[in-house]
Amino acid sequence: MIIITEFMDEVAVREGLAGREVVYDPSLVDRPEALAPLLADARALIVRNRTQVRPALLDMAPNLRVVGRLGVGLDNIDMEACKARGIAVCPAMGANDDSVAEYVIGTAMLLLRGAYRANADLVAGAWPRNRLTGREISGKVLGLIGFGSIARAAARRAVALGMKVAAYDPFLAPDSPAWAQSWGKVTPMLLDELLAGSDVISLHVPLTADTRRMIDAAAIARMRDDAILINAARGGVVDEAAVVAALKAGTLGGAALDVFETEPLDAAAGAAFADVPNLVLTPHIAGVTVESNDRVSWLTVRNVLDHLEREQA
Known part of the structure; x- marks a missing residue:
């Protein structure tokens, strides 16, 4: 039996898993x-x-051989417990890179320009042109924390728009060929240097003991007062209260949060973000588009079936 506990492309379920016993709910x-x-x-x-x-879930699944992850983050999966039980874990590597990269660039442009939330003023007869004079993305510095495949996809788009790109990644050596992509050069920086020198800072790291709340009040204090912060990586990497305080105080230019420490947000957790200026909130959707859902779903189907068929061979 194949059990699917969260949404995926229904054509991939119906056609890709045809002939298998499937529970899709x-x-x-x-x-x-x-x-x-x-x-x-x-x-x-x-x-x-x-x-x-x-482990509590795995203990109830004695015949489980493979976990297919519709995405790439693995912090909801106990990898050691799976390994100990001989269970393979197959993330959909690369299938939603473009969706997240477009989210990063799109929200950066939205927050820099600052001109797209004037409907109520215009409907009421106001004409707030002076207040809505924003900034261009061209010539700005995009600072990437983590330089994996999604960050590189964002960097490629940023370079095409005339941005300069820097990145902090302690797992890449300064002389790694990854820094010199065919579409342009990315400058490796230390974290403090990147925080201080970037106009837009985007996070691309997993949630680990080392990255938990790495963007806290002290890190934000090192940023420019007009910097834009984007977190489409994992909730918990950012100290949400510190972001809210900085936006209210005007010591951070804007922020987009797609992921949260508490997901889904309930009314109590969501209340902390009420009436915060220059803040974009989205429900962990950066990597989910019609196109990426199709790619992720079909890749996961192939990963799972390939593993089950290898075990039967």
């Missing part, structure tokens, strides 16, 4: 009592980022 992520009895017969489990694949 995106509500299972919120109904553990309904998921539990299904796990006993599961050989494959397909999830996004909300289903918590921890």
